[in-house]
Amino acid sequence: xxxxxxxxxxxxxxxxxxxxxxxxxxxxxxxxxxxxxxxxxxxxxxxxxxxxxxxxxxxxxxxxxxxxxxxxxxxxxxxxxxxxxxxxxxxxxxxxxxxxxxxxxxxxxxxxxxxxxxxxxxxxxxxxxxxxxxxxxxxxxxxxxxxxxxxxxxxxxxxxxxxxxxxxxxxxxxxxxxxxxxxxxxxxxxxxxxxxxxxxxxxxxxxxxxxxxxxxxxxxxxxxxxxxxxxxxxxxxxxxxxxxxxxxxxxxxxxxxxxxxxxxxxxxxxxxxxxxxxxxxxxxxxxxxxxxxxxxxxxxxxxxxxxxxxxxxxxxxxxxxxxxxxxxxxxxxxxxxxxxxxxxxxxxxxxxxxxxxxxxxxxxxx
Amino acid sequence: xxxxxxxxxxxxxxxxxxxxxxxxxxxxxxxxxxxxxxxxxxxxxxxxxxxxxxxxxxxxxxxxxxxxxxxxxxxxxxxxxxxxxxxxxxxxxxxxxxxxxxxxxxxxxxxxxxxxxxxxxxxxxxxxxxxxxxxxxxxxxxxxxxxxxxxxxxxxxxxxxxxxxxxxxxxxxxxxxxxxxxxxxxxxxxxxxxxxxxxxxxxxxxxxxxxxxxxxxxxxxxxxxxxxxxxxxxxxxxxxxxxxxxxxxxxxxxxxxxxxxxxxxxxxxxxxxxxxxxxxxxxxxxxxxxxxxxxxxxxxxx
Ligand SMILES: Nc1ncnc2c1ncn2[C@@H]1O[C@H](COP(=O)(O)OP(=O)(O)O)[C@@H](O)[C@H]1O
Ligand SMILES: [Mg+2]
Numbered sequence: 001x002x003x004x005x006x007x008x009x010x011x012x013x014x015x016x017x018x019x020x021x022x023x024x025x026x027x028x029x030x031x032x033x034x035x036x037x038x039x040x041x042x043x044x045x046x047x048x049x050x051x052x053x054x055x056x057x058x059x060x061x062x063x064x065x066x067x068x069x070x071x072x073x074x075x076x077x078x079x080x081x082x083x084x085x086x087x088x089x090x091x092x093x094x095x096x097x098x099x100x101x102x103x104x105x106x107x108x109x110x111x112x113x114x115x116x117x118x119x120x121x122x123x124x125x126x127x128x129x130x131x132x133x134x135x136x137x138x139x140x141x142x143x144x145x146x147x148x149x150x151x152x153x154x155x156x157x158x159x160x161x162x163x164x165x166x167x168x169x170x171x172x173x174x175x176x177x178x179x180x181x182x183x184x185x186x187x188x189x190x191x192x193x194x195x196x197x198x199x200x201x202x203x204x205x206x207x208x209x210x211x212x213x214x215x216x217x218x219x220x221x222x223x224x225x226x227x228x229x230x231x232x233x234x235x236x237x238x239x240x241x242x243x244x245x246x247x248x249x250x251x252x253x254x255x256x257x258x259x260x261x262x263x264x265x266x267x268x269x270x271x272x273x274x275x276x277x278x279x280x281x282x283x284x285x286x287x288x289x290x291x292x293x294x295x296x297x298x299x300x301x302x303x304x305x306x307x308x309x310x311x312x313x314x315x316x317x318x319x320x321x322x323x324x325x326x327x328x329x330x331x332x333x334x335x336x337x338x339x340x341x342x343x344x345x346x347x348x349x350x351x352x353x354x355x356x357x358x359x360x361x362x363x364x365x366x
Numbered sequence: 367x368x369x370x371x372x373x374x375x376x377x378x379x380x381x382x383x384x385x386x387x388x389x390x391x392x393x394x395x396x397x398x399x400x401x402x403x404x405x406x407x408x409x410x411x412x413x414x415x416x417x418x419x420x421x422x423x424x425x426x427x428x429x430x431x432x433x434x435x436x437x438x439x440x441x442x443x444x445x446x447x448x449x450x451x452x453x454x455x456x457x458x459x460x461x462x463x464x465x466x467x468x469x470x471x472x473x474x475x476x477x478x479x480x481x482x483x484x485x486x487x488x489x490x491x492x493x494x495x496x497x498x499x500x501x502x503x504x505x506x507x508x509x510x511x512x513x514x515x516x517x518x519x520x521x522x523x524x525x526x527x528x529x530x531x532x533x534x535x536x537x538x539x540x541x542x543x544x545x546x547x548x549x550x551x552x553x554x555x556x557x558x559x560x561x562x563x564x565x566x567x568x569x570x571x572x573x574x575x576x577x578x579x580x581x582x583x584x585x586x587x588x589x590x591x592x593x594x595x596x597x598x599x600x601x602x603x604x605x606x607x608x609x610x611x612x613x614x615x616x617x618x619x620x621x622x623x624x625x626x627x628x629x630x631x632x633x634x635x636x637x638x639x640x641x642x643x644x645x646x647x648x649x650x651x652x653x654x655x656x657x658x659x660x661x662x663x664x665x666x667x668x
């Protein structure tokens with residue numbers, strides 16, 4: 001049951017417009033979303049997240065591909081026949097109806113009787129903690145409350161899949177953070193498949209079971225938050241998720257479990273290959289090293305793998321950030337926790353050594 | 367509104383409003399007042415009035431006292447019938463404009479923004495031509511040997527020409543054609559502000575297209591529909607070109623009746639003024655009902 005596939009998307013391609021002025025919004029998207037999963041589509045604005053969501057919801061046709069919902073193709077079903085409900089980006093609550101009528105709308109359309117609708121609506125109002133607001137109109141609620149009504153309205157008919165298009169983006173930071181927990185709590189208590197769209201990587205990392213990273217209409221990588229963060233499949237993912245240093249280098253030699261890489265400035269570093277594919281000798285690569293995977297030491301100590309000149313240090317609260325220039329050309333960002341007592345041993349202009357947590361270095365070729 | 371009504375601004379605001387008040391006073395209120403006074407005066411035979419106050423004009427409209435005015439008063443039906451015909455012709459024209467104008471506005475509002483301008487432009491193009499000329503053209507189009515009938519005969523759809531001229535249907539066609547944009551434009555304006563993601567949300571929640579139209583779209587654009595209905599109904603009530611040119615004598619409407627009273631030397635100014643006042647009262651009643659209804663639904667909303 002746990003591994004049952006809720007939605008299987010196969011080779012979906014979508015163009016807007018036709019002829020010469022058509023834009024490609026999606027290219028050859030294939031992904032399987034599991035039952036009861038919190039699945040996130042993550043990518044910069046314009047990468048096609050909304051388009052993919054609208055295709056699943058039935059609001060947009062597409063040129064190629066297939067969509068299977070729990071074993072049945074829904075490609076030919078119009079939106080009002082799909083057992084899928086959407087939380088729209090700007091909520092799209094019906095302004096002339098009360099909150100209760102908004103939430104009960106889907107049930108009414110499904111032909112449920114009045115008693116059943118009342119009971120389920122009460123349940124939903126309770127779930128989103130708006131019990132006292134049932135008789136108000138949407139315009140009389142705050143943004144956060146409207147957002148919860150939109151969620152309750154989508155959940156009320158107990159759809160197999162719930163689609164959420166950047167539902168938190170219109171809320172202020174505090175509210176956004178508390179709604180993240182709310183959303184997770186609600187999904188876990190109901191056991192539904194959520195497909196969640198966001199351009200906010202922090203949101204994606206903290207909420208999701210799995211994330212699909214998209215760019216320019218193509219899927220870049222699908223995996224758990226840890227997987228995506230620690231093993232980015234390519235330069236785009238490494239750069240988009242979290243912060244990283246991308247240092248150009250060349251693979252000089254490879255052994256069964258390590259690669260000898262020469263950085264652009266001439267220094268060399270050995271990278272273990274236990275959790276990544278083996279590159280070819282002579283490949284030009286980008287070494288992805290996250291700022292928190294490095295430490296600063298004496299330049300002549302045995303543990304210094306790279307040396308450079310400290311250019312700048314910035315206090316960030318919990319962290320201290322150092323900019324270190326190596327070989328007069330490359331700037332490396334290193335981040336240490338503010339609690340470390342070694343922090344104030346260095347001054348700008350000092351020659352320093354860098355100790356790299358080498359197991360986390362990734363060699364990326366594309 | 368708030369804050370500006372205090373201190374120096376209140377004086378300034380009154381001065382700025384002065385031109386509007388002048389225009390309303392001189393061009394709207396005083397003609398109505400003149401009409402009101404004239405409707406209580408005595409008619410002069412070659413047009414014009416004699417300054418003798420009397421209720422004769424209203425008496426003539428509502429009561430029948432025989433040919434020489436010496437019989438006991440009975441209800442006079444002639445003018446009430448004309449008035450009644452005006453009401454249902456105007457109502458029918460409003461309904462027809464709504465039936466055609468609403469889908470038109472919906473169609474335009476769902477085009478891409480650049481195309482909307484073109485469609486709106488096309489809706490208004492015929493109205494650059496004078497109403498009289500358009501009404502006469504309509505007469506030529508639909509007469510017994512006009513292009514419409516000839517085309518229908520040629521295609522074999524009919525074997526006899528359809529007689530339209532001097533029928534209530536011709537008047538209806540004329541009214542509909544004259545005032546259609548007054549329906550399309552306000553409904554379109556409301557529709558343009560309507561967020562079509564509401565229709566998507568309804569479809570997402572299993573609503574059919576018709577249910578969405580009735581219960582989501584129409585309630586959202588209702589103010590535009592009401593405005594359109596008023597803008598079509600009121601001028602249709604008082605129209606005289608379409609009934610005159612397309613309807614003939616048997617399809618007189620109140621507008622033609624009033625027009626007759628002021629034309630040439632055969633008229634009766636006080637009677638025309640009285641008929642105008644009666645028409646004005648009827649229209650005011652409709653508007654009062656509308657504002658009452660608006661404020662009631664407005665209160666329910668807040
Ligand atoms: N209705 C449309 N017509 C034409 N192009 C569109 C339309 N909607 C989206 N696009 C284009 O498709 C691409 C993907 O858009 P979208 O799915 O909205 O991205 P996202 O939700 O990731 O920001 C963008 O380049 C956008 O300009
Ligand atoms: Mg989007």
